[in-house]
Amino acid sequence: MTIDGTLWDPETYMAFADLRSRPGLELIARITHPDPEIVVDLGCGPGHLTAVAARRWPGARVFGVDSSAEMLGRAEAQFPARQWPSITWQHADIAAWAPTRPVSILFSNAALHWLGDHELLFPRLMALIATGGVFAVQMPDNWDEPSHRLIAALVDDPRWRQRTAPMFLAHPVASAADYRSWLLPLAEAIDQWRTTYFHILEGPDSVLGWVKGSILRPIISALEDDEVDVFLSELAKGYRLQYPEEAGGKTVFPFSRQFLVARRS
16 A cells, blocks of 8 residues: 555644654664765655754765655755755655665655555665665554554444545554565665554543554545544544553553664675
8 A cells, every 4th residue: 555645744743753753763873874975765754854864974965755745845844955955855656766876875764664565665675775775664563553453443344444444554564574585685784673662642542643643644534524533533432441541641652663774785
């Protein structure tokens, strides 16, 4: 499945900006390259990590690529060319994107899980990297947890299944062993790990607020307004049981992510 770039709402997504950015910062911290010429943030969203990359590698040309015009608009407003001359923003389908020349570093934070056929996609992207360059990826890996299982159950409800089932991103992330096998023919070295974050969210129905900014976007778009209210109400009830709010209005939300950093042979 590829999500339509027009479905993204920067305001909703950025409601948890600090927590969503943390895995990307940790991913970038694990990338080593002596002198990159071209750095690409594939699926850059509002551009915060693109700017981090521009500061990390000041001698590089940095490209932020995204399929959402709304997200790129936010990125261009926050990181204007006059202050960030090394960054170029590109509006493109990230599933089909290709550079004009091999890149030094290609990283993608919480974007590639929206695309299908990873057994083809990942080797294709790895092949776009220059010898000695780095391919670094972080993807959510929480589909076996209540945050995603409850959505899957509601999506399968006969009331709206025909419309919502095609919009549900069902377990798109493969095993670490699969990614290793797909990349190893092109890789000199591969570093992989999985991290579970215990996010502390604040306010009522905060887990619902989290998923509304990501996996729930295409599903909601397939429903009528009155159906959206029913869907969200039922999902919120399930979340309250699975992720009970602590005294003081805080909720502990465990969320797992898969990482890989591969160096091109």
